[in-house]
Amino acid sequence: MIWPLRRKSRKRIARILIEGPINGSTRKLVLKALKQIEEREYPALLLRIDTPGGTVGDSQEIHGALLRLRAKGCHVVASFGNISASGGVYVGVAAEKIVANSGTITGSIGVILRGNNLSKLLERIGIRFETVKSGVFKDILSPDRALSNEERDLLQSLIDSSYDQFVEAVANGRQLTNKEVREFADGRVFTGSQALELGLIDELGDEDHARRLAAKLAGLDEEKTRTITLGSPKKRLMGLLPGSSFFSNMITLINFELSNSGQILWLFKP
Template sequence: MPWPFKRKSLKQIARIEITGAIAGGTRKRVLEALKTVEQKKFPVLLLRIDSPGGTVGDSQEIYSALVKLREKVKIVASFGNISASGGVYIGMGAEHIVANPGTITGSIGVILRGNNIERLLDKIGVSFKVIKSGPYKDILAFDRELTEPEKTILQELIDTSYQQFVETVAQSRKLDVDVVKSFADGRIFTGEQAHNLGVVDRLGTEEDARCWAAELVGLDPEKTKSFTIEEPKPLLSRLLPGNLM
């Protein structure tokens, strides 16, 4: 005999918020939250992104997890004040994207920076003795200039990561790779410009995105609540009164 009551989560919108720089901690928290969405059988996920970007690998892992989750759950992304670089990469994991007209987004590209303080070290009489297993083991060392072969290696690394980013945007947004490359030069643009370029589907607020998410799975936007999935607090902090923490 079937259970007469539906699981509460089946009538709710799961909500996950990604804020700040994307790094290992972000990846761990979001991947755990995505597991919760799947385990509790939420029908749809509202992904709120307010991030300037972050590390390539962490952004790619979150994106891949979202794509996998889409086999079971509808996903709508909402871009907040800023959703750039890695924030865009993660957003590509959603089926639908909503941005405010003034959202700062874009910055599609990859960057690697190193510092060279060789002249400063010379002035204060500091030098380093380096013993290494290969010619490129100390690539990007701060006490010397890059060699031409090192520049070539690093440029190839950047170009490969960039191509992965471009292809991800093209595949997700159903755009030609050359079209994506025409605006994927590191520039930032507004949500309105992103809409014109095909990077986002609609202009609107997070509330608009929530209503769209509800409609996608046949829920009443006026009655459907969103449930924000947060990282569990340590047991001690849950037991102690809030004013003691």
């Protein structure tokens, strides 16, 4: 029997897990999975989110791809896990419905930009940078000196613009006004129960509750419909060793900090 290349999956729900900081690798995996969901015509997507957020551009691309998938008829339900903050919220508000546990940590709607001023340390150990630049702002956030007032104002304007984009996305996704969002979008975090009162989520419940909701929206049997996970990263040999997940998470966080220093982030920073 010859199976067609284009396989319809009308009685199953696709599932995507976004876990850990959102970065370029996350974006690639999620966009690839969303393409598969579109090609196989899944009627619904369960988007499991357990992330403190991450890079702005990658969060925006995932958000946009989810909206396009919904426009083609796929129902998207987000399930917030232990934490879905900052960029995780931005991605989540692209869903049709959001479900969170009562104790889920969410919110942290805002923008952060961090650099390192190592000038005192460099001076103490006798290291001095010699810089030749084409413009006054070309070496902004250089680690060998403090920011000037003009540089701080420039960076603040970038933060404000990014923040406006964040607020607008939340307002559109949650059917709130910008004013309503700004009243709680000051970087604070909430529990799932508090987020429900604010209109940031739709219902309280675990991932299975979200699965049932996705099945209901798609007109499927809530009891019998199961999920198939797409877009998971390949497991490496180290991942099979006891305690490896802890070290893997630590390495991921360290790499994220090092590679994204000086970038504008939608990230919860406790």
